[in-house]
Amino acid sequence: MEAVSYREExxxxxxxxxxxxxxxxxxxxxxxxxxxxxGARQLIRFAADHQASADAIQERIRSLGGAPVRGSGIxxxxxxxxxxxxxxxxxxxxxxxxxQEEEQSAAEYRRALDDGHLSRDCRExxxxxxxxxxxxxxxxxxxxxxxxxxxxxD
Numbered sequence: 589m590e591a592v593s594y595r596e597e598x599x600x601x602x603x604x605x606x607x608x609x610x611x612x613x614x615x616x617x618x619x620x621x622x623x624x625x626x627g628a629r630q631l632i633r634f635a636a637d638h639q640a641s642a643d644a645i646q647e648r649i650r651s652l653g654g655a656p657v658r659g660s661g662i663x664x665x666x667x668x669x670x671x672x673x674x675x676x677x678x679x680x681x682x683x684x685x686x687x688q689e690e691e692q693s694a695a696e697y698r699r700a701l702d703d704g705h706l707s708r709d710c711r712e713x714x715x716x717x718x719x720x721x722x723x724x725x726x727x728x729x730x731x732x733x734x735x736x737x738x739x740x741x742d
Contacts, residue, residue, distance in 0.1 A: 596705035598654035601645050604700060604718075605657055607693045608642035611635075614689045618682040625679060627732045631686070634725045641718050648710060683733045690726040697722065 615635035619628065646656040697719040701711060 593705055593707075594652050594654070597707060597710060598649055598652050600700050600703060600705060601649050601652075601710065602654070602657045604696055604714075605642055605645045605649070606659070607696050608638050608645060609657075609659060611638040611689050611693055612642065614685060618686060622679050622682060625683075625732075627728070630728055634686075634728075637721050637725065641721060644713065644717070648713065680733065683729060686729045687726065687733060690722055690729060693722045694719065694726060 612635055615631060615638065618625070619631055619635065622628070625631065649656045697714050700706060701714055701719075706714075
């Protein structure tokens with residue numbers, strides 16, 4: 589892979605990192621307001637999953653000689669808006685915000701996979717770990733929104 593491709597891959601990865609950091613922040617906002625929400629144990633795990641994904645992306649960026657972004661950037665503004673709205677409309681809106689966050693993350697991962705500027709290793713990381721994790725979160729958050737008990741995933 590040539591230097592230009594490394595720069596492009598690092599840029600894509602930093603965008604994905606911002607999504608993961610934003611997701612972590614959003615889960616934390618929801619859990620801070622609704623500690624006893626049904627499915628809280630899974631939501632805590634999902635927040636940890638997003639942090640683990642962020643850590644994996646940061647490691648990949650560093651391995652390419654890049655510098656990981658330090659914050660969620662524009663995605664953090666989205667999270668701030670969600671946090672403000674959640675105070676007004678409550679638990680269901682917060683769960684819907686988590687769903688939207690997961691849908692956005694999944695879309696960003698799919699866009700990255702469609703982009704021709706990712707190495708095989710990076711594509712494998714997204715396909716085997718990062719995207720499936722988000723898809724699982726999305727399904728279980730959707731269950732919570734519909735009022736169903738969340739599936740237990742260990």
